[in-house]
Amino acid sequence: MAGGMPIIVLNQNTKRESGRKVQLGNIEAGKTVADVIRTCLGPRSMLKMLMDPMGGIVMTNDGNAILRELNVKHPAAKSMIEVARTQDEETGDGTKSVIILAGEVLSVAEQFIHQQMHPTIIIAAYRQALEDIISDLKNKIATPVDVSNREEMIKIIKSCLGTKFISKWMDLACAIALDATATVAIEENNKREIDIKRYAKVEKIPGGLLEDSKVLKGVMINKDVTHPKMRRRIENPRILLLDCNMEYKKGESVTNIEITQEADFSKILKLEEEYIEKICNEVIALRPDLVITEKGVSDLAQHYLVKANISVLRRVRKSDNNRIARACGATIANRTDELKEEDIGTQCGLFEIQKIGDDEKLMVTDAPLKSMSNALHITSCKLAALIIVIGAAWPCLGIRGAVAALNDRAKSITGIHQWPYRAISRALEIIPRTLIQNCGANPIRTLTAIRAKHALANNTTWGIDGTTGQIVDMKSFGVWEPLSVKQQVYKTAIETAILLLRIDDIVSGVKKQDALNAPSSGPQEAPQASEGPEP
Numbered sequence: 001m002a003g004g005m006p007i008i009v010l011n012q013n014t015k016r017e018s019g020r021k022v023q024l025g026n027i028e029a030g031k032t033v034a035d036v037i038r039t040c041l042g043p044r045s046m047l048k049m050l051m052d053p054m055g056g057i058v059m060t061n062d063g064n065a066i067l068r069e070l071n072v073k074h075p076a077a078k079s080m081i082e083v084a085r086t087q088d089e090e091t092g093d094g095t096k097s098v099i100i101l102a103g104e105v106l107s108v109a110e111q112f113i114h115q116q117m118h119p120t121i122i123i124a125a126y127r128q129a130l131e132d133i134i135s136d137l138k139n140k141i142a143t144p145v146d147v148s149n150r151e152e153m154i155k156i157i158k159s160c161l162g163t164k165f166i167s168k169w170m171d172l173a174c175a176i177a178l179d180a181t182a183t184v185a186i187e188e189n190n191k192r193e194i195d196i197k198r199y200a201k202v203e204k205i206p207g208g209l210l211e212d213s214k215v216l217k218g219v220m221i222n223k224d225v226t227h228p229k230m231r232r233r234i235e236n237p238r239i240l241l242l243d244c245n246m247e248y249k250k251g252e253s254v255t256n257i258e259i260t261q262e263a264d265f266s267k268i269l270k271l272e273e274e275y276i277e278k279i280c281n282e283v284i285a286l287r288p289d290l291v292i293t294e295k296g297v298s299d300l301a302q303h304y305l306v307k308a309n310i311s312v313l314r315r316v317r318k319s320d321n322n323r324i325a326r327a328c329g330a331t332i333a334n335r336t337d338e339l340k341e342e343d344i345g346t347q348c349g350l351f352e353i354q355k356i357g358d359d360e361k362l363m364v365t366d367a368p369l370k371s372m373s374n375a376l377h378i379t380s381c382k383l384a385a386l387i388i389v390i391g392a393a394w395p396c397l398g399i400r401g402a403v404a405a406l407n408d409r410a411k412s413i414t415g416i417h418q419w420p421y422r423a424i425s426r427a428l429e430i431i432p433r434t435l436i437q438n439c440g441a442n443p444i445r446t447l448t449a450i451r452a453k454h455a456l457a458n459n460t461t462w463g464i465d466g467t468t469g470q471i472v473d474m475k476s477f478g479v480w481e482p483l484s485v486k487q488q489v490y491k492t493a494i495e496t497a498i499l500l501l502r503i504d505d506i507v508s509g510v511k512k513q514d515a516l517n518a519p520s521s522g523p524q525e526a527p528q529a530s531e532g533p534e535p
Helices: 021-039 064-071 075-090 094-114 119-141 150-161 165-184 262-282 301-308 316-327 378-390 398-414 413-427 431-437 443-453 485-499 511-523
Strands: 014-020 048-051 057-059 186-188 191-192 217-223 233-235 238-243 290-295 312-313 350-356 359-365 392-395 462-464 469-473 478-481 505-509
Touching: 014 021, 021 048, 021 064, 021 075, 021 094, 021 462, 021 485, 021 505, 048 469, 057 064, 064 075, 064 094, 064 378, 075 094, 075 485, 094 119, 094 413, 094 431, 119 398, 119 413, 119 485, 150 165, 150 478, 186 443, 217 316, 217 462, 238 316, 301 312, 392 505, 398 413, 431 443, 431 462
Parallel strands: 238 290, 290 312
Antiparallel strands: 014 505, 048 057, 186 191, 217 359, 233 350, 350 359, 392 478, 462 469
Protein backbone atom coordinates (compact mmCIF):
# COMPACT_ATOMS: atom_id res chain seq x y z
CA MET A 1 0.00 0.00 0.00
CA ALA A 2 1.24 3.50 -0.87
CA GLY A 3 -0.89 6.37 0.39
CA GLY A 4 -3.82 4.00 0.86
CA MET A 5 -3.91 3.10 -2.88
CA PRO A 6 -3.28 -0.48 -4.07
CA ILE A 7 -0.40 -1.07 -6.49
CA ILE A 8 -1.38 -3.33 -9.38
CA VAL A 9 1.65 -5.20 -10.76
CA LEU A 10 0.00 -7.89 -12.87
CA ASN A 11 -2.19 -7.34 -15.89
CA GLN A 12 -5.90 -7.27 -15.08
CA ASN A 13 -6.44 -10.15 -17.51
CA THR A 14 -4.42 -12.55 -15.35
CA LYS A 15 -5.24 -14.63 -12.31
CA ARG A 16 -2.71 -15.48 -9.62
CA GLU A 17 -2.83 -18.18 -6.98
CA SER A 18 -0.06 -18.95 -4.52
CA GLY A 19 0.87 -20.80 -1.37
CA ARG A 20 -0.51 -24.06 -0.07
CA LYS A 21 -3.61 -23.72 -2.23
CA VAL A 22 -1.48 -24.13 -5.36
CA GLN A 23 0.42 -27.12 -3.97
CA LEU A 24 -2.77 -28.90 -2.93
CA GLY A 25 -4.33 -28.08 -6.31
CA ASN A 26 -1.36 -29.60 -8.14
CA ILE A 27 -1.59 -32.73 -5.99
CA GLU A 28 -5.31 -33.05 -6.69
CA ALA A 29 -4.75 -32.61 -10.44
CA GLY A 30 -2.08 -35.32 -10.46
CA LYS A 31 -4.32 -37.72 -8.52
CA THR A 32 -7.22 -37.06 -10.92
CA VAL A 33 -5.16 -37.87 -14.02
CA ALA A 34 -3.87 -41.05 -12.34
CA ASP A 35 -7.42 -42.11 -11.45
CA VAL A 36 -8.47 -41.82 -15.10
CA ILE A 37 -6.14 -44.60 -16.27
CA ARG A 38 -5.82 -46.62 -13.05
CA THR A 39 -8.25 -49.28 -14.30
CA CYS A 40 -6.26 -49.71 -17.54
CA LEU A 41 -3.28 -51.38 -15.84
CA GLY A 42 -2.55 -55.08 -16.22
CA PRO A 43 -3.88 -57.98 -18.31
CA ARG A 44 -7.39 -57.55 -16.85
CA SER A 45 -7.46 -53.87 -17.71
CA MET A 46 -10.62 -52.08 -18.75
CA LEU A 47 -11.03 -50.15 -21.98
CA LYS A 48 -11.72 -46.44 -22.27
CA MET A 49 -14.12 -45.14 -24.91
CA LEU A 50 -13.03 -41.73 -26.14
CA MET A 51 -14.98 -39.47 -28.48
CA ASP A 52 -13.10 -36.73 -30.30
CA PRO A 53 -14.65 -33.36 -31.30
CA MET A 54 -15.31 -34.68 -34.82
CA GLY A 55 -17.44 -37.54 -33.48
CA GLY A 56 -14.87 -40.30 -33.92
CA ILE A 57 -14.81 -43.02 -31.28
CA VAL A 58 -11.63 -44.66 -30.00
CA MET A 59 -11.60 -47.69 -27.67
CA THR A 60 -8.20 -48.42 -26.15
CA ASN A 61 -6.36 -49.34 -22.97
CA ASP A 62 -3.10 -47.74 -24.08
CA GLY A 63 -2.12 -45.12 -21.52
CA ASN A 64 -0.46 -42.71 -23.94
CA ALA A 65 -3.38 -42.89 -26.39
CA ILE A 66 -5.90 -42.16 -23.63
CA LEU A 67 -3.98 -39.21 -22.21
CA ARG A 68 -3.37 -37.83 -25.69
CA GLU A 69 -7.13 -37.59 -26.26
CA LEU A 70 -7.83 -35.87 -22.93
CA ASN A 71 -8.47 -32.13 -23.03
CA VAL A 72 -7.40 -30.70 -19.67
CA LYS A 73 -6.99 -27.12 -18.48
CA HIS A 74 -5.00 -27.46 -15.27
CA PRO A 75 -1.26 -26.86 -15.91
CA ALA A 76 -0.26 -29.65 -13.49
CA ALA A 77 -2.51 -32.11 -15.33
CA LYS A 78 -0.92 -31.04 -18.62
CA SER A 79 2.50 -31.72 -17.11
CA MET A 80 1.41 -35.24 -16.14
CA ILE A 81 0.25 -35.92 -19.70
CA GLU A 82 3.57 -34.69 -21.08
CA VAL A 83 5.33 -37.08 -18.71
CA ALA A 84 3.43 -40.02 -20.21
CA ARG A 85 4.37 -38.88 -23.70
CA THR A 86 8.04 -38.67 -22.72
CA GLN A 87 7.93 -42.15 -21.20
CA ASP A 88 6.40 -43.55 -24.38
CA GLU A 89 9.03 -41.91 -26.59
CA GLU A 90 11.95 -42.98 -24.41
CA THR A 91 11.07 -46.59 -23.64
CA GLY A 92 7.82 -47.42 -25.43
CA ASP A 93 6.18 -48.88 -22.30
CA GLY A 94 5.30 -47.94 -18.74
CA THR A 95 3.10 -44.94 -19.57
CA LYS A 96 0.29 -46.07 -17.25
CA SER A 97 2.65 -47.12 -14.48
CA VAL A 98 4.48 -43.79 -14.45
CA ILE A 99 1.25 -41.78 -14.22
CA ILE A 100 -0.26 -44.01 -11.52
CA LEU A 101 2.95 -43.95 -9.48
CA ALA A 102 3.40 -40.18 -9.87
CA GLY A 103 -0.18 -39.63 -8.70
CA GLU A 104 0.40 -41.83 -5.64
CA VAL A 105 3.70 -40.12 -4.78
CA LEU A 106 1.86 -36.79 -4.86
CA SER A 107 -0.98 -38.26 -2.81
CA VAL A 108 1.29 -39.41 0.04
CA ALA A 109 2.85 -35.93 0.12
CA GLU A 110 -0.52 -34.30 0.74
CA GLN A 111 -0.59 -35.13 4.46
CA PHE A 112 2.84 -33.52 4.94
CA ILE A 113 1.64 -30.31 3.25
CA HIS A 114 -1.34 -30.24 5.65
CA GLN A 115 1.09 -30.73 8.56
CA GLN A 116 2.98 -27.55 7.52
CA MET A 117 6.08 -29.49 6.46
CA HIS A 118 8.18 -27.48 4.03
CA PRO A 119 8.23 -28.87 0.46
CA THR A 120 12.05 -28.71 0.43
CA ILE A 121 12.19 -31.34 3.19
CA ILE A 122 9.77 -33.60 1.31
CA ILE A 123 11.76 -33.19 -1.91
CA ALA A 124 15.09 -34.01 -0.23
CA ALA A 125 13.63 -37.23 1.19
CA TYR A 126 12.12 -38.14 -2.19
CA ARG A 127 15.47 -37.66 -3.95
CA GLN A 128 17.26 -39.88 -1.43
CA ALA A 129 14.59 -42.57 -1.81
CA LEU A 130 14.91 -42.43 -5.61
CA GLU A 131 18.68 -42.94 -5.44
CA ASP A 132 18.21 -45.95 -3.16
CA ILE A 133 15.51 -47.45 -5.41
CA ILE A 134 17.69 -47.18 -8.54
CA SER A 135 20.63 -48.68 -6.67
CA ASP A 136 18.53 -51.63 -5.46
CA LEU A 137 17.17 -52.19 -8.97
CA LYS A 138 20.65 -52.48 -10.45
CA ASN A 139 22.40 -54.39 -7.70
CA LYS A 140 19.77 -56.57 -6.02
CA ILE A 141 16.81 -57.12 -8.33
CA ALA A 142 18.11 -57.04 -11.93
CA THR A 143 18.80 -60.42 -13.53
CA PRO A 144 21.16 -60.83 -16.53
CA VAL A 145 19.60 -62.12 -19.74
CA ASP A 146 21.36 -64.10 -22.47
CA VAL A 147 20.35 -62.18 -25.60
CA SER A 148 21.50 -65.07 -27.81
CA ASN A 149 18.89 -67.38 -26.24
CA ARG A 150 15.93 -66.89 -28.57
CA GLU A 151 13.39 -68.76 -26.44
CA GLU A 152 14.20 -66.70 -23.36
CA MET A 153 14.00 -63.45 -25.31
CA ILE A 154 10.61 -64.43 -26.78
CA LYS A 155 9.26 -65.08 -23.26
CA ILE A 156 10.41 -61.64 -22.11
CA ILE A 157 8.82 -59.88 -25.09
CA LYS A 158 5.57 -61.80 -24.56
CA SER A 159 5.28 -60.48 -21.01
CA CYS A 160 5.68 -56.94 -22.38
CA LEU A 161 2.95 -57.37 -25.01
CA GLY A 162 0.45 -59.25 -22.86
CA THR A 163 -2.01 -56.35 -22.48
CA LYS A 164 -1.85 -55.01 -26.04
CA PHE A 165 -4.57 -55.65 -28.62
CA ILE A 166 -2.00 -57.61 -30.62
CA SER A 167 -1.82 -60.31 -27.93
CA LYS A 168 -3.95 -62.57 -30.17
CA TRP A 169 -1.00 -62.84 -32.56
CA MET A 170 1.56 -62.92 -29.75
CA ASP A 171 4.01 -65.46 -31.24
CA LEU A 172 4.13 -63.73 -34.63
CA ALA A 173 4.51 -60.25 -33.13
CA CYS A 174 7.29 -61.30 -30.75
CA ALA A 175 9.25 -63.10 -33.46
CA ILE A 176 9.02 -60.11 -35.80
CA ALA A 177 10.01 -57.63 -33.07
CA LEU A 178 13.00 -59.70 -31.97
CA ASP A 179 14.29 -60.43 -35.48
CA ALA A 180 13.93 -56.84 -36.68
CA THR A 181 15.51 -55.25 -33.63
CA ALA A 182 18.39 -57.71 -33.34
CA THR A 183 19.31 -57.02 -36.96
CA VAL A 184 19.57 -53.23 -36.73
CA ALA A 185 21.87 -53.58 -33.72
CA ILE A 186 25.48 -52.55 -34.35
CA GLU A 187 28.40 -53.28 -32.05
CA GLU A 188 31.23 -50.74 -32.12
CA ASN A 189 33.98 -50.37 -29.51
CA ASN A 190 32.34 -53.04 -27.32
CA LYS A 191 29.15 -50.98 -27.22
CA ARG A 192 25.85 -52.03 -28.72
CA GLU A 193 23.81 -49.37 -30.52
CA ILE A 194 20.22 -49.79 -31.64
CA ASP A 195 18.49 -46.90 -33.43
CA ILE A 196 15.06 -48.28 -34.25
CA LYS A 197 13.54 -44.85 -34.91
CA ARG A 198 15.77 -44.32 -37.92
CA TYR A 199 16.54 -47.81 -39.15
CA ALA A 200 13.55 -50.01 -38.25
CA LYS A 201 10.39 -49.14 -40.13
CA VAL A 202 6.86 -50.54 -39.92
CA GLU A 203 5.46 -50.68 -43.46
CA LYS A 204 1.68 -51.08 -43.60
CA ILE A 205 0.21 -52.53 -46.81
CA PRO A 206 -3.60 -52.86 -47.20
CA GLY A 207 -4.92 -56.34 -47.96
CA GLY A 208 -3.91 -59.85 -47.05
CA LEU A 209 -3.84 -61.45 -43.62
CA LEU A 210 -1.96 -60.43 -40.51
CA GLU A 211 -0.23 -63.80 -40.68
CA ASP A 212 1.36 -62.64 -43.96
CA SER A 213 3.45 -60.15 -42.00
CA LYS A 214 7.17 -60.82 -42.07
CA VAL A 215 10.55 -59.24 -41.52
CA LEU A 216 12.31 -58.06 -44.65
CA LYS A 217 16.08 -58.30 -44.44
CA GLY A 218 16.71 -55.02 -46.12
CA VAL A 219 14.99 -51.76 -47.09
CA MET A 220 11.60 -51.41 -48.76
CA ILE A 221 10.34 -48.20 -50.38
CA ASN A 222 7.35 -47.36 -52.55
CA LYS A 223 9.19 -46.58 -55.81
CA ASP A 224 9.54 -47.95 -59.35
CA VAL A 225 12.25 -47.59 -62.00
CA THR A 226 11.96 -44.52 -64.22
CA HIS A 227 12.09 -46.38 -67.58
CA PRO A 228 10.17 -49.55 -68.56
CA LYS A 229 13.28 -51.13 -70.15
CA MET A 230 15.35 -50.87 -66.96
CA ARG A 231 16.05 -54.04 -64.99
CA ARG A 232 13.67 -54.78 -62.10
CA ARG A 233 15.70 -57.59 -60.53
CA ILE A 234 19.47 -57.48 -60.00
CA GLU A 235 21.53 -59.93 -57.96
CA ASN A 236 24.55 -58.54 -56.08
CA PRO A 237 24.05 -55.03 -57.49
CA ARG A 238 26.55 -52.18 -57.37
CA ILE A 239 24.53 -49.29 -55.90
CA LEU A 240 25.31 -45.59 -56.33
CA LEU A 241 23.47 -43.05 -54.15
CA LEU A 242 23.22 -39.41 -55.22
CA ASP A 243 21.92 -36.20 -53.69
CA CYS A 244 22.00 -34.16 -56.90
CA ASN A 245 20.00 -33.65 -60.09
CA MET A 246 20.66 -35.64 -63.24
CA GLU A 247 19.16 -32.97 -65.44
CA TYR A 248 20.20 -29.60 -66.81
CA LYS A 249 21.06 -27.18 -64.02
CA LYS A 250 18.52 -24.39 -63.69
CA GLY A 251 19.35 -20.83 -62.74
CA GLU A 252 19.06 -19.94 -59.07
CA SER A 253 17.04 -16.81 -59.90
CA VAL A 254 15.04 -15.61 -62.90
CA THR A 255 17.22 -16.22 -65.97
CA ASN A 256 16.44 -14.47 -69.27
CA ILE A 257 18.04 -15.50 -72.57
CA GLU A 258 17.57 -13.43 -75.72
CA ILE A 259 17.67 -15.48 -78.91
CA THR A 260 17.98 -13.69 -82.26
CA GLN A 261 18.91 -16.59 -84.54
CA GLU A 262 17.84 -20.19 -84.94
CA ALA A 263 21.45 -21.28 -84.45
CA ASP A 264 21.47 -19.75 -80.96
CA PHE A 265 18.56 -21.93 -79.89
CA SER A 266 20.26 -25.03 -81.28
CA LYS A 267 23.44 -24.09 -79.44
CA ILE A 268 21.56 -23.84 -76.12
CA LEU A 269 19.98 -27.25 -76.64
CA LYS A 270 23.38 -28.70 -77.51
CA LEU A 271 24.92 -27.27 -74.33
CA GLU A 272 22.15 -28.86 -72.27
CA GLU A 273 22.64 -32.23 -73.96
CA GLU A 274 26.40 -32.07 -73.51
CA TYR A 275 26.04 -31.29 -69.80
CA ILE A 276 23.65 -34.21 -69.22
CA GLU A 277 25.88 -36.52 -71.27
CA LYS A 278 28.86 -35.44 -69.17
CA ILE A 279 27.25 -36.25 -65.79
CA CYS A 280 25.90 -39.55 -67.16
CA ASN A 281 29.37 -40.56 -68.38
CA GLU A 282 30.78 -39.75 -64.92
CA VAL A 283 28.20 -42.10 -63.41
CA ILE A 284 28.65 -44.82 -66.06
CA ALA A 285 32.44 -44.78 -65.51
CA LEU A 286 31.92 -46.43 -62.10
CA ARG A 287 29.86 -49.27 -63.66
CA PRO A 288 26.94 -49.19 -61.19
CA ASP A 289 23.92 -51.47 -61.66
CA LEU A 290 21.54 -49.20 -59.75
CA VAL A 291 21.50 -45.41 -59.31
CA ILE A 292 19.27 -43.87 -56.63
CA THR A 293 18.95 -40.09 -56.37
CA GLU A 294 16.98 -37.78 -54.13
CA LYS A 295 16.45 -35.31 -57.00
CA GLY A 296 15.12 -35.52 -60.56
CA VAL A 297 16.37 -37.44 -63.61
CA SER A 298 15.71 -36.04 -67.11
CA ASP A 299 14.47 -38.12 -70.04
CA LEU A 300 17.81 -37.70 -71.81
CA ALA A 301 19.71 -38.96 -68.75
CA GLN A 302 17.40 -41.97 -68.61
CA HIS A 303 18.23 -42.67 -72.27
CA TYR A 304 21.99 -42.75 -71.63
CA LEU A 305 21.61 -44.87 -68.49
CA VAL A 306 19.30 -47.39 -70.19
CA LYS A 307 21.91 -47.82 -72.94
CA ALA A 308 24.45 -48.60 -70.18
CA ASN A 309 22.03 -51.15 -68.63
CA ILE A 310 21.67 -49.11 -65.41
CA SER A 311 18.42 -48.95 -63.42
CA VAL A 312 17.46 -45.57 -61.93
CA LEU A 313 15.22 -44.44 -59.06
CA ARG A 314 14.48 -40.76 -58.56
CA ARG A 315 13.02 -38.48 -55.87
CA VAL A 316 13.72 -40.90 -53.03
CA ARG A 317 13.25 -39.47 -49.54
CA LYS A 318 16.41 -38.58 -47.67
CA SER A 319 15.53 -40.89 -44.77
CA ASP A 320 15.12 -43.82 -47.18
CA ASN A 321 18.38 -42.93 -48.89
CA ASN A 322 20.16 -42.99 -45.51
CA ARG A 323 18.69 -46.43 -44.76
CA ILE A 324 19.85 -47.79 -48.11
CA ALA A 325 23.31 -46.29 -47.55
CA ARG A 326 23.62 -48.06 -44.23
CA ALA A 327 22.23 -51.28 -45.69
CA CYS A 328 24.53 -51.60 -48.70
CA GLY A 329 27.60 -49.74 -47.44
CA ALA A 330 27.36 -46.91 -49.97
CA THR A 331 28.24 -43.24 -49.50
CA ILE A 332 25.78 -40.57 -50.63
CA ALA A 333 27.49 -38.29 -53.18
CA ASN A 334 26.54 -34.64 -53.76
CA ARG A 335 28.36 -34.13 -57.10
CA THR A 336 28.94 -36.51 -59.98
CA ASP A 337 32.40 -35.09 -60.75
CA GLU A 338 33.61 -36.16 -57.30
CA LEU A 339 32.53 -39.81 -57.50
CA LYS A 340 34.96 -42.48 -56.32
CA GLU A 341 34.95 -46.26 -56.33
CA GLU A 342 34.59 -46.21 -52.53
CA ASP A 343 31.17 -44.55 -52.90
CA ILE A 344 29.68 -47.67 -54.51
CA GLY A 345 27.68 -49.96 -52.21
CA THR A 346 28.34 -53.67 -52.74
CA GLN A 347 26.90 -55.30 -49.60
CA CYS A 348 23.42 -55.80 -51.06
CA GLY A 349 22.48 -59.33 -52.15
CA LEU A 350 19.35 -58.62 -54.21
CA PHE A 351 17.51 -55.65 -55.72
CA GLU A 352 13.95 -56.44 -56.74
CA ILE A 353 10.67 -54.65 -57.49
CA GLN A 354 7.52 -56.57 -56.59
CA LYS A 355 3.83 -55.72 -56.77
CA ILE A 356 2.34 -56.05 -53.27
CA GLY A 357 -1.33 -55.16 -53.14
CA ASP A 358 -1.89 -52.20 -55.43
CA ASP A 359 1.57 -50.68 -55.07
CA GLU A 360 4.97 -51.32 -56.58
CA LYS A 361 7.42 -51.98 -53.74
CA LEU A 362 11.16 -51.75 -54.24
CA MET A 363 13.20 -54.04 -52.01
CA VAL A 364 16.92 -53.99 -51.30
CA THR A 365 17.43 -57.23 -49.38
CA ASP A 366 20.08 -59.47 -47.81
CA ALA A 367 21.51 -56.38 -46.12
CA PRO A 368 22.14 -55.40 -42.46
CA LEU A 369 18.72 -53.68 -42.19
CA LYS A 370 15.21 -55.04 -41.81
CA SER A 371 11.83 -53.40 -42.42
CA MET A 372 8.68 -54.86 -40.88
CA SER A 373 5.83 -55.11 -43.40
CA ASN A 374 2.89 -55.21 -41.02
CA ALA A 375 0.72 -53.21 -38.65
CA LEU A 376 2.64 -54.38 -35.57
CA HIS A 377 2.56 -52.00 -32.62
CA ILE A 378 5.92 -50.24 -32.65
CA THR A 379 6.13 -50.61 -28.88
CA SER A 380 7.12 -54.24 -29.22
CA CYS A 381 10.05 -53.24 -31.36
CA LYS A 382 11.16 -50.69 -28.79
CA LEU A 383 10.92 -53.17 -25.95
CA ALA A 384 12.94 -55.77 -27.80
CA ALA A 385 15.56 -53.13 -28.46
CA LEU A 386 15.80 -52.15 -24.82
CA ILE A 387 16.07 -55.72 -23.63
CA ILE A 388 18.94 -56.33 -26.01
CA VAL A 389 20.71 -53.10 -25.09
CA ILE A 390 20.45 -53.50 -21.35
CA GLY A 391 20.76 -57.27 -21.22
CA ALA A 392 18.84 -57.37 -17.96
CA ALA A 393 15.28 -57.57 -16.73
CA TRP A 394 13.56 -57.95 -13.39
CA PRO A 395 10.38 -59.60 -12.04
CA CYS A 396 7.27 -57.48 -12.32
CA LEU A 397 6.72 -57.13 -8.58
CA GLY A 398 10.22 -57.81 -7.33
CA ILE A 399 10.47 -54.20 -6.19
CA ARG A 400 8.66 -55.38 -3.08
CA GLY A 401 12.10 -56.34 -1.75
CA ALA A 402 13.22 -52.75 -2.28
CA VAL A 403 10.16 -51.58 -0.33
CA ALA A 404 11.33 -53.55 2.70
CA ALA A 405 14.83 -52.16 2.24
CA LEU A 406 13.44 -48.60 2.16
CA ASN A 407 11.56 -49.20 5.40
CA ASP A 408 14.74 -50.48 7.03
CA ARG A 409 16.74 -47.46 5.85
CA ALA A 410 14.02 -45.10 7.05
CA LYS A 411 14.67 -46.25 10.63
CA SER A 412 18.26 -45.03 10.39
CA ILE A 413 17.28 -41.56 9.10
CA THR A 414 17.08 -38.94 11.83
CA GLY A 415 14.67 -36.04 11.95
CA ILE A 416 11.48 -35.49 10.04
CA HIS A 417 13.06 -36.56 6.73
CA GLN A 418 12.28 -40.19 7.56
CA TRP A 419 8.52 -39.68 7.19
CA PRO A 420 8.49 -38.63 3.51
CA TYR A 421 11.16 -41.28 2.89
CA ARG A 422 8.93 -43.94 4.43
CA ALA A 423 5.96 -42.60 2.43
CA ILE A 424 7.72 -43.52 -0.83
CA SER A 425 7.77 -47.18 0.23
CA ARG A 426 3.99 -47.00 0.72
CA ALA A 427 3.54 -45.32 -2.66
CA LEU A 428 5.41 -48.12 -4.46
CA GLU A 429 2.68 -50.55 -3.42
CA ILE A 430 0.16 -48.76 -5.66
CA ILE A 431 1.19 -50.86 -8.70
CA PRO A 432 0.55 -54.30 -7.12
CA ARG A 433 -2.56 -52.95 -5.37
CA THR A 434 -3.96 -51.70 -8.68
CA LEU A 435 -3.21 -55.03 -10.39
CA ILE A 436 -5.09 -56.86 -7.63
CA GLN A 437 -8.07 -54.51 -7.84
CA ASN A 438 -8.29 -54.75 -11.64
CA CYS A 439 -8.53 -58.55 -11.59
CA GLY A 440 -11.21 -58.54 -8.88
CA ALA A 441 -9.19 -59.96 -5.98
CA ASN A 442 -9.09 -58.71 -2.38
CA PRO A 443 -6.27 -56.11 -2.17
CA ILE A 444 -5.83 -56.20 1.63
CA ARG A 445 -5.72 -59.97 1.93
CA THR A 446 -3.46 -60.45 -1.11
CA LEU A 447 -0.99 -57.71 -0.14
CA THR A 448 -0.76 -59.10 3.38
CA ALA A 449 -0.02 -62.55 1.99
CA ILE A 450 2.69 -61.26 -0.35
CA ARG A 451 4.32 -59.27 2.48
CA ALA A 452 4.49 -62.49 4.48
CA LYS A 453 6.07 -64.26 1.50
CA HIS A 454 8.73 -61.58 1.07
CA ALA A 455 9.56 -61.75 4.77
CA LEU A 456 10.95 -65.25 4.16
CA ALA A 457 14.40 -65.81 2.68
CA ASN A 458 14.81 -66.14 -1.12
CA ASN A 459 11.19 -65.21 -1.84
CA THR A 460 11.69 -61.72 -3.29
CA THR A 461 10.58 -62.82 -6.78
CA TRP A 462 7.01 -63.60 -5.71
CA GLY A 463 4.36 -61.29 -7.11
CA ILE A 464 0.80 -60.99 -8.38
CA ASP A 465 -0.64 -62.90 -11.33
CA GLY A 466 -2.46 -60.04 -13.04
CA THR A 467 -4.97 -62.44 -14.61
CA THR A 468 -6.18 -64.30 -11.52
CA GLY A 469 -4.90 -62.19 -8.62
CA GLN A 470 -3.08 -65.17 -7.12
CA ILE A 471 0.42 -65.02 -5.63
CA VAL A 472 2.95 -66.72 -7.93
CA ASP A 473 6.71 -66.83 -8.43
CA MET A 474 7.34 -64.28 -11.18
CA LYS A 475 10.61 -65.94 -12.16
CA SER A 476 9.08 -69.34 -12.87
CA PHE A 477 5.88 -67.73 -14.18
CA GLY A 478 7.88 -65.93 -16.86
CA VAL A 479 6.85 -62.32 -16.13
CA TRP A 480 9.78 -60.00 -16.82
CA GLU A 481 10.25 -56.36 -17.70
CA PRO A 482 13.23 -54.45 -19.10
CA LEU A 483 15.40 -52.86 -16.44
CA SER A 484 15.58 -49.56 -18.32
CA VAL A 485 11.78 -49.30 -18.46
CA LYS A 486 11.41 -49.68 -14.70
CA GLN A 487 14.28 -47.29 -14.00
CA GLN A 488 12.66 -44.70 -16.24
CA VAL A 489 9.27 -45.24 -14.56
CA TYR A 490 10.62 -44.55 -11.06
CA LYS A 491 12.83 -41.66 -12.16
CA THR A 492 10.07 -39.95 -14.13
CA ALA A 493 7.33 -40.51 -11.55
CA ILE A 494 9.27 -39.25 -8.53
CA GLU A 495 10.92 -36.37 -10.40
CA THR A 496 7.52 -35.27 -11.74
CA ALA A 497 6.13 -35.25 -8.20
CA ILE A 498 9.15 -33.23 -7.07
CA LEU A 499 8.61 -30.76 -9.90
CA LEU A 500 4.96 -30.19 -9.00
CA LEU A 501 5.72 -29.90 -5.28
CA ARG A 502 8.20 -27.10 -5.98
CA ILE A 503 5.49 -24.95 -7.56
CA ASP A 504 4.01 -22.42 -5.13
CA ASP A 505 2.66 -19.81 -7.54
CA ILE A 506 0.52 -19.99 -10.69
CA VAL A 507 -0.18 -16.97 -12.86
CA SER A 508 -2.68 -17.81 -15.59
CA GLY A 509 -3.93 -15.61 -18.37
CA VAL A 510 -7.56 -15.04 -19.29
CA LYS A 511 -8.68 -15.84 -22.81
CA LYS A 512 -9.44 -12.78 -24.89
CA GLN A 513 -13.07 -13.77 -25.36
CA ASP A 514 -13.54 -14.21 -21.61
CA ALA A 515 -11.92 -10.85 -20.96
CA LEU A 516 -14.33 -9.13 -23.37
CA ASN A 517 -17.38 -10.82 -21.88
CA ALA A 518 -16.40 -10.19 -18.27
CA PRO A 519 -17.71 -6.55 -17.97
CA SER A 520 -21.17 -7.57 -19.19
CA SER A 521 -21.67 -9.84 -16.17
CA GLY A 522 -21.29 -6.97 -13.75
CA PRO A 523 -18.77 -4.31 -12.79
CA GLN A 524 -17.83 -6.02 -9.54
CA GLU A 525 -17.07 -9.45 -11.04
CA ALA A 526 -13.41 -10.38 -11.55
CA PRO A 527 -12.32 -12.01 -14.82
CA GLN A 528 -12.17 -15.80 -14.68
CA ALA A 529 -8.98 -17.64 -15.58
CA SER A 530 -9.14 -20.19 -18.38
CA GLU A 531 -6.26 -22.14 -16.91
CA GLY A 532 -5.16 -22.72 -13.36
CA PRO A 533 -5.95 -24.90 -10.38
CA GLU A 534 -9.48 -25.35 -9.20
CA PRO A 535 -10.25 -23.38 -6.04
